[in-house]
Amino acid sequence: MLVSNRSNWMVEEFIIVGFPGLQDRATKSVIFGSLLCVYVCILLSNILIIGILLLDEELHTPMYLLVANLAFSDIVITTTMVPKLLAVFSSGSNVISIPACFIQMFFISATMAVESFILALMSYDRYVAICKPLHYFSMTNNHLVTKQIISCWVSAFIIMLFPVITTSRLQFCGSEVMSCFCENAALHRVACSDTTVSNYVGLVSGLFITIGPFAFIVFSYVRIIMSVVRARSSTGYLKAFYTCSTHLLIIAVFYLVAVGTYPAGRIPNVSADIRIMALLLQNVIPPLINPIIYCLRTKEIQKSFFKILKRNKILSTCF
Numbered sequence: 001m002l003v004s005n006r007s008n009w010m011v012e013e014f015i016i017v018g019f020p021g022l023q024d025r026a027t028k029s030v031i032f033g034s035l036l037c038v039y040v041c042i043l044l045s046n047i048l049i050i051g052i053l054l055l056d057e058e059l060h061t062p063m064y065l066l067v068a069n070l071a072f073s074d075i076v077i078t079t080t081m082v083p084k085l086l087a088v089f090s091s092g093s094n095v096i097s098i099p100a101c102f103i104q105m106f107f108i109s110a111t112m113a114v115e116s117f118i119l120a121l122m123s124y125d126r127y128v129a130i131c132k133p134l135h136y137f138s139m140t141n142n143h144l145v146t147k148q149i150i151s152c153w154v155s156a157f158i159i160m161l162f163p164v165i166t167t168s169r170l171q172f173c174g175s176e177v178m179s180c181f182c183e184n185a186a187l188h189r190v191a192c193s194d195t196t197v198s199n200y201v202g203l204v205s206g207l208f209i210t211i212g213p214f215a216f217i218v219f220s221y222v223r224i225i226m227s228v229v230r231a232r233s234s235t236g237y238l239k240a241f242y243t244c245s246t247h248l249l250i251i252a253v254f255y256l257v258a259v260g261t262y263p264a265g266r267i268p269n270v271s272a273d274i275r276i277m278a279l280l281l282q283n284v285i286p287p288l289i290n291p292i293i294y295c296l297r298t299k300e301i302q303k304s305f306f307k308i309l310k311r312n313k314i315l316s317t318c319f
Contacts, residue, residue, distance in 0.1 A: 042075070167184055
């Protein structure tokens with residue numbers, strides 16, 4: 001609904017369209033069921049990871065503090081986005097207030113930035129573990145990593161506040177947000193004022209939270225590769241591969257999904273449904289896959305999981 005405000009048209013609320021080309025009841029039911037299953041899996045698996053890391057004191061190490069925060073950020077991202085989307089596909093409750101829309105936009109973008117920063121911290125942890133193993137506990141510890149994690153969250157929230165503020169200051173003439181959640185590009189499409197400043201602020205913020213951490217990750221792994229090559233030891237190669245394999249898979253999922261979905265919004269004449277699906281996958285696939293990678297690739301987490309089950313006599317009860 002539009003109301004006049006000093007001769008400018010302003011919207012009182014936004015409408016989350018979801019997939020504009022998939023509005024029939026049967027398709028919505030399929031999307032709702034699939035998304036609900038994915039969301040439940042994301043919640044249970046990431047909560048399981050956090051629970052294991054909290055209950056097992058042997059895993060109270062810098063690397064697993066980072067893993068726990070990565071799992072927590074995955075929960076925040078999906079919980080900020082998916083429940084509203086489920087309401088859109090189930091009951092057609094697609095109205096969202098303007099403050100709620102910007103709050104959603106802020107938390108999703110800020111938490112994505114946190115994940116990017118945490119991946120960079122994890123690469124530094126792997127660099128120290130492989131290149132400076134004798135100095136590992138003097139160069140990094142739980143107290144230091146906790147402060148770094150807090151800095152990641154604070155920095156990400158401050159940085160992503162700027163695009164939210166600039167976008168919120170725009171005049172909006174339309175109410176239909178052609179997306180599955182409130183995001184910068186979709187809100188710019190319904191704005192009737194100049195979006196140049198907001199576009200630049202969003203671009204700079206996005207580059208800062210992606211290119212910066214990615215460059216640091218590349219630098220860390222170049223140093224790791226150089227250190228392993230200089231060692232000229234097959235044992236060193238195997239140790240480096242085992243130490244870094246899980247982290248490299250997580251990085252691959254995070255950045256490859258982002259790179260793979262980015263063109264969907266930039267290719268001319270691409271349908272809105274494809275662009276929106278790419279956005280959805282970008283925010284859902286990493287939280288879904290990350291716990292699977294850690295459970296399958298990290299022996300410490302596997303051992304801890306079975307140890308907790310035995311401690312609580314769950315295994316003996318089941319078998």
